[in-house]
Amino acid sequence: MERRDFLKVLGTAAGAGAAAACSPSTGGVPPERMLPYVIAEPEIVPGISTYYRTTCRECPAGCGMDVRTREGRALKAEGNPLSPISHGKLCARGQASLHGLYNPDRVPQALVRQGTGADPWKEVTWDQAEAQLAQQLAGARGRAVFLTRNYTGTLDRLANDWCGAFGVQRVIYDTYGWEPLRAANRLLFGVDGVPVHDFAQADVVVNFGADFLETWLSPVDYAHGFVQGNAYRAGRRGKLYALSPHQTVTDMNAEEWLPIAPGTEAMVALALARLVAQRPGAGAAASPAAALLAGVDPAAAARAAGISPEKLRQIAQDFGNGGRSLAVGPGVSAHYRNATAIAAAVAVLNSVAGNYGRTLDFARLEEHAGGSASYAELQQQLGRMRAGQVQELLVDGPDPLYSLPPQDDVAGALARVPFIASFSSYLDDTSEHAHLLLPDHHFLESWGDYVPRTGVRSLVQPVLMPVFQTKQLGDVLLSVAARGRATLPNAAPTYYDYLRAAWQRDVFPAAGAGAAFEPWWEDSLKVGVVLTGGAGATTGAGAPGGAGGGVAAPAPGVTAPAPARAGAAAPALSAAGLARIRFEAAQFGGGQGPDAYVLVAYPSYRFYDGRLANRPWLQELPDPVHKVTWESVLEISPVTGDKLGLDDGHVVEVSTPFGRATLPVWRHPGMRPDVVALQIGLGHRSLGRYAAGRGTNVAGLLGAEADPLSGALVWQQVRATVKPTGEWQRMPLQNLVKTESGRVITRELTLAEARRLEGAGVAAGGLALQRPNEAQGPGGGSAYPEEVPVEGNPRGKIVGELQAAGGFAPDTVRAGPGDYPPPDTYYGEYSEAQTRWAMAIDMERCIGCSACTTACYAENNIGIVGPEQVARGRILHWMRIERYFEGREPEKSPTHVNFLPMLCQQCGNAPCEPVCPVYASYHTADGLNAQIYNRCVGTRYCANNCSYKVRYFNWFTWEWPEPLNWQLNPDVAVREKGVMEKCTFCVQRIRDAQNQARLQGRGVHDGEIVPACAQTCPGDAIVFGNIRDPNSRVARVAASGRGYRVLEELNTQPAITYLKRVVDATEA
């Protein structure tokens, strides 16, 4: 319902109400959705936002989350700055959690299967549904299975107790269970878990196929830490070496990407370990791995991997830096048959480099990564089902029918189970086979807690009334237990009571917070996350921000981040465990020969394992790797493309012994010619209108094969053949080129240059000068003339008079990135004291993850145009991440990748403004290029004239199917067809902060206004503020010698200063 309609209905309803006087009906509209309240809820004030802290449950990482609500509706998700997992940031998946909440395809209430046909579901009350479940459970004692995700926390205990009470076997399964990492740690260190990786402390990272910036373990924390450890700051820069056959976004961030042959990761890691161990003073001779390493031939490993031995030696040289390094892997994209061996080899490498206890710490584990069953164990359960040994299956979360290979015949197994109940919020592939649907609340409607890592307890609290008539899983379990007369320890009437009791009993004492539980509980809900267990609660937050654009996380209110404990007891490698692992290159099934390509399946940043494929924001988000929306593409190398005569969009049939699929190709310059890659996450048969029948499911091309040591599904197991079909299809992506094509959009410099420029404090690139009053640094004065004094200069006098009267006047202005206009230009400006909003974006800190894009969609009511319209170039991403392959031959063999967040530059001399015939596009006094949507006629002249192409046109009126429209931000107009729209630096946030400041009789503080993109950026790449204030952070960052402005030669005078990427971090 639109706002106007709402007001109409309200007016009509009020009138009708007055007329009917005694009518008890509210017209079917529940009264709590209507405004104004007769008696308002105390925390709901119309027009005032309320923020609730909760925990993101979109992926297992468990980031702390703040949700902005207004008038009882959740509008925007942001990171909880007090959470050591999220650091106030969220990834695109977390941003899009609201689309899970308001998804129009949620199961609206309890349903029971009745007959077959198009709609076999019959609505039942929760009473009936729970009664049926209890009754079924009573008859299935010992022969029931509860398949769940890894809950951790209180729900985990409840589920276990409940399963015990009913005699149900609980199987915890996550598609990415990280089994090889756990198995290797179990064998080598006797720890069944994955330690927390401290990227912030690592100067050198060597990555073997772990997409730690996207999905691997705890991506937001790792991205945050990685940027702190890796991005240029104060004269030093870290290094990431990525060794993989196919570049993910993580690998695109690498200083150097080495295309190693698929399956040789373990060999290369061991070779590196040997080279590191050989370094003088490495002290690894006593290591139990010494014997193993003695047998490793680095040259042979390099040869097998297809890289030069010198390069390996160079990496080893950098890596053995005394514990300030980190080797990571494998991620899902390196889950070969020898995945455990890779994990073990990486562990050996970390061990000989002395990283345990420094950048890796077994005292802190990724709790969510432990404790789940392996794929092999799930296979056993499927076998039991097929054998008819499972009477009843309860499913919450995992979607095995979607995520497992067809060889497992999940459908056949499900068909043999007489009764299946699903708690899933959506009708996913598995739930389609259920007999009873008991839709769980979305996590934003639920109570709960989560333990993402050791010592971190994160609270989940509802931020709004349930959107549908769903019921929380914990409540259902408690209620069913009561009905089934099962005896649960600590049983409570509701899950909220159960949770509170559990916290009072367990967490409260552990937190050591004082005497009274109630105030502590209230505080905990406000903080959102409780750190227990002292030393375990260190975070990855590193050094505070410096002049180079470093941005410190807001100081946590509960604990100060302690530095990693240097020299903490490093666990010893178990020689026996090591002996059980065979280190050799992985083998691949399927066809052999030059026409068979190893099929690389890698996790999707957007959809994780596919569970998020029904979020329109994520579908519409250009994938960070290939930038294609809504569709699956087969990534092939340009070499393969040339060989087969395939260009982007050509449709091929890819076939393995286990299946085949037809899909378009995309030429990925960053991959080896002997592999093809396909993202995991699409190809659902069900899961609602946005996901069903869209794209290709990788699992359909794989065999049911488990890594023998860890039991993990082997994602990279076969070679596939690729056969062109001769067809071509227009793919839903905006950019047709992958390189800058001769233009200069991104700029870069060497480490030596960066040091020289920043150290000397003089200009870089001609325009980015220091302010005159600051420029007299060690490097000498400004190259530009000093300001012309106002007196004695007729021109200056007129300017002074005009400006004194508050008018706009032509002027020459001093030089400096904060000064507008730049030197030697004659464009006018408002008075000197006026604010000019500006941004500084550090390309060193942008990892290309695109969380900002989704945040922008959420904040600004940007329409979802759908695949057909994206293919026509009508996507509306105000904030987009441009990803350019660089190098001499970037289309074929890129040397590196540059990311550039592109949004409205809020030009001082904006080309868009003078051309609008109706003044819809105009300049605000504080430097914004505003757009008056109501005034816009839609000539599109402004977009034509925009050099940055950041104005987007509404070619049609875009729809938000109910209840997705509940998310719309009431502070931002919803645009109709025929209107040009654009980024305004989140002007609604600017005005809100200004109004707040005025009410409090003060000025706006620096940092008080944070646009949505800057707010969520895991790398803190974006700084916003008033560049006229020399002490503001943006002014200080923009004054960096690395600063430049995109297309500044056009004299558009943009307000965004980009800081050049530093390449070639070799010590000069």
Added chain:
Amino acid sequence: MATVVRSETHPNITSYEDVNRDVLKLLSRPGPGYRIILSLAVAGVITLFTAWGIQIVLGIGMSGLRNPIGWGVYITTFVFWVGIAHSGTLISAILYLFRARWRQSIYRAAEAMTVFAVMTAGLFPIIHVGRPWLAYYLIPYPNQRMIWPNFRSPLLWDVFAVGTYFTVSATFFYIGMIPDLAAARDSAVVPWRRRLYGMLSLGWRGTNWEWKHFTRAYLYLAALATPLVLSVHSVVSWDFAMALVPGWHSTVFAPYFVAGAIYSGLAMVLTLLIPVRKIFRLEAYFTTRHIEAMAKVMLLTSLIVSYAYLCEVFVSWYSFEPAEQTGGYLMFGASHEYWWSAWLMLTCNFFVPQLLWFRQVRRSIPAMFVITLFVNIGMWFERYSIIVLSLSHEYEPWMWNQYRPSLTGVCIIIGSFGWFLMWFLLFLRLLPAVSVAELKEVLPAPLRRLRPRPPGVPPRRPLGGPEEVRS
């Protein structure tokens, strides 16, 4: 019998009465061919408004436009029709001032074409905008909100330029027609026609006093209209030249566009008049001499626009600016996705018209017809190339895109030709398509007498025009 003295410009017209008869004959009952063509034109108009209606209801996305190509076939066609509109004023006003003696028989049709072309062109900005129901925001009307349009915007200049041009050319068209309307009134037999012409002729009696004022007014209007020939297309060209878009931002655009406008306008006049001449047997009025004269002007303007192409190619190459080059000389490269458009433009506007160097070609009616068709097509694609090529490859490689016109867009373009043709056909049947009065001025004096009336023909009412006074 007096010696027959033949007119220098119209040797086959022997008497004033011929003129009246032949011209006013067009206003009589039309034949089936006319009806068929008119129904085709009306079908085009229906197509136009149906497609436009769909576009308004569903959204401008139906046009096939996309980011970053905000302008496409609609603006192309707008510029095309504005260009077409130039010949009328050129022929009637400038040639009038220069006393070119061959203009009399064609200027009326050319002026009509101007008016209808501007009417067609005027549709397109409204078709083009995203919210046509708000298009009146572009007009500086007084309003309580005190909001004025942005006088810095070239699009607003367009509103003024095209609006002024339409007003002046329509006035010019009408004023020049008054004596002929009186003649039509006097010879009309259908009552409604007599009433219509009676009203339109403003009671013209053909007195000396009236003629004196008429000729003065006509001269002043011609003088007023002449600068507009230069200004309108200059202003239209500034839509592009004032922008920052590589390929648009160019100082050569104003003369380049004006020459192109005259070029395309003359071509369109010929494209229309050659069939009209044939169908209505007006060979005596539109002679080979006229066609040849226009061919020469076309050749000149063809060379001017070709020079402009050369300038663009050179400047884009010389700029050493990748963005300029993509829309400039690189557009002729085989790897460029719009190379066909660029080559079509060059072929139609430069190579083919070089045939006009040959006298035989200039005097061959079929050859001229074919060449003018080429020029019409070429000039449309010239504007298409300028607009679409430049927008497809601007500074930001990430947002490059390719434009493909949609069915809706094509329907509207084709429909606009129907719209134009409909007005033109109605004009042929409703208004005197050749200037009766002025044509008589160029006929030699010995012909200025009425022939004896053949037996059986009823006496006719005195005709409007100079002969009434002088005979």
